[in-house]
Amino acid sequence: MAEEKKSSCATCSSTTCSAKNKHANENDEQFAARRQIAENLCKIKHKVIVMSGKGGVGKSSVAVNIAMALAMDGKNVGLLDIDLHGPSVPTMFGLTDGKISVSENNRFIPITFGGLKIMSVGFFLPDRDDAIIWRGPLKHAMIQQFFKDVDWGTLDYLIIDSPPGTGDELLSLVNTVEDLTGAVLVTTPQEVAAADVRKSVTFCEKANVKVLGIVENMSGYACPHCGEVSQIFKIGAGQKIAEKYGFPLLGKIPIDPAIGESGDNGVPFVYMQSKSASAKEIESITNKMVAICEKKD
Numbered sequence: 653m654a655e656e657k658k659s660s661c662a663t664c665s666s667t668t669c670s671a672k673n674k675h676a677n678e679n680d681e682q683f684a685a686r687r688q689i690a691e692n693l694c695k696i697k698h699k700v701i702v703m704s705g706k707g708g709v710g711k712s713s714v715a716v717n718i719a720m721a722l723a724m725d726g727k728n729v730g731l732l733d734i735d736l737h738g739p740s741v742p743t744m745f746g747l748t749d750g751k752i753s754v755s756e757n758n759r760f761i762p763i764t765f766g767g768l769k770i771m772s773v774g775f776f777l778p779d780r781d782d783a784i785i786w787r788g789p790l791k792h793a794m795i796q797q798f799f800k801d802v803d804w805g806t807l808d809y810l811i812i813d814s815p816p817g818t819g820d821e822l823l824s825l826v827n828t829v830e831d832l833t834g835a836v837l838v839t840t841p842q843e844v845a846a847a848d849v850r851k852s853v854t855f856c857e858k859a860n861v862k863v864l865g866i867v868e869n870m871s872g873y874a875c876p877h878c879g880e881v882s883q884i885f886k887i888g889a890g891q892k893i894a895e896k897y898g899f900p901l902l903g904k905i906p907i908d909p910a911i912g913e914s915g916d917n918g919v920p921f922v923y924m925q926s927k928s929a930s931a932k933e934i935e936s937i938t939n940k941m942v943a944i945c946e947k948k949d
């Protein structure tokens with residue numbers, strides 16, 4: 653468990669922190685904002701982004717269940733949903749009416765579920781059916797706010813559910829969070845999905861983000877009666893990508909009707925069916941990710 657850090661930027665003894673000194677091109681307000689972000693990030697040990705080349709491959713489901721599995725393991729965990737155009741985290745926790753409260757010192761307080769601290773852009777939208785047009789600078793400001801103004805406290809892990817693809821939000825994220833631990837890439841077994849995940853790989857290379865591993869989701873079909881997994885697609889694209897680039901294959905999650913149901917019912921699958929074979933696979937994926945994240949500690 654993470655120990656409570658008492659230091660703040662004012663008292664921190666780090667000589668290498670980029671928030672130590674004001675940049676020549678920033679005013680006092682910008683410097684204060686950057687410091688506030690650095691101070692917040694300093695208390696979060698591992699920041700892991702969950703990415704996918706395209707939508708619908710189960711990226712949010714993987715992010716939600718990894719975060720929940722970590723929290724169930726007794727770790728201090730936050731889950732941040734930065735999918736500004738289609739936040740699905742509130743639905744997956746049954747929090748579509750969730751309202752964010754503000755602390756005495758004007759910080760946003762995440763909503764908790766089973767010890768997990770959850771923050772989503774969805775909590776700030778007045779009407780969830782509204783189509784909001786997010787322009788680049790507004791997106792960047794919103795993403796910065798998640799790190800500047802949210803009271804995350806001290807965390808072992810912050811799992812970040814990103815939008816599909818490699819758009820503005822990801823760029824803002826890598827510019828705001830200098831010390832991302834790495835990325836988990838989610839794909840389905842088909843070749844078309846793999847073509848898109850390669851773009852995520854290129855993004856990570858360019859942004860200097862370590863790929864922690866690949867999750868092949870919807871990998872075969874788990875029979876709801878006997879649990880046997882049938883291979884319904886020919887190509888193990890996640891495995892191929894992992895082999896091609898030398899990334900760890902963290903695991904393969906089958907299509908399991910219970911995973912879909914739990915997402916719709918607002919209770920994370922690993923929380924609801926922790927003893928099932930698919931939940932054990934998600935647990936194993938989480939443990940492998942933890943081992944990779946903590947290797948350099």
Ligand code: ADP
Nearest residue numbers: 707708709710711712713906907908911912915
């Ligand atoms: P993405 O974030 O990539 O758009 P989601 O996580 O929202 O994808 O998943 C899309 C849909 O597929 C959701 O309804 C989700 O419950 C379902 N789903 C995801 N993974 C699985 C799985 N392994 N088995 C069954 N349904 C799944």
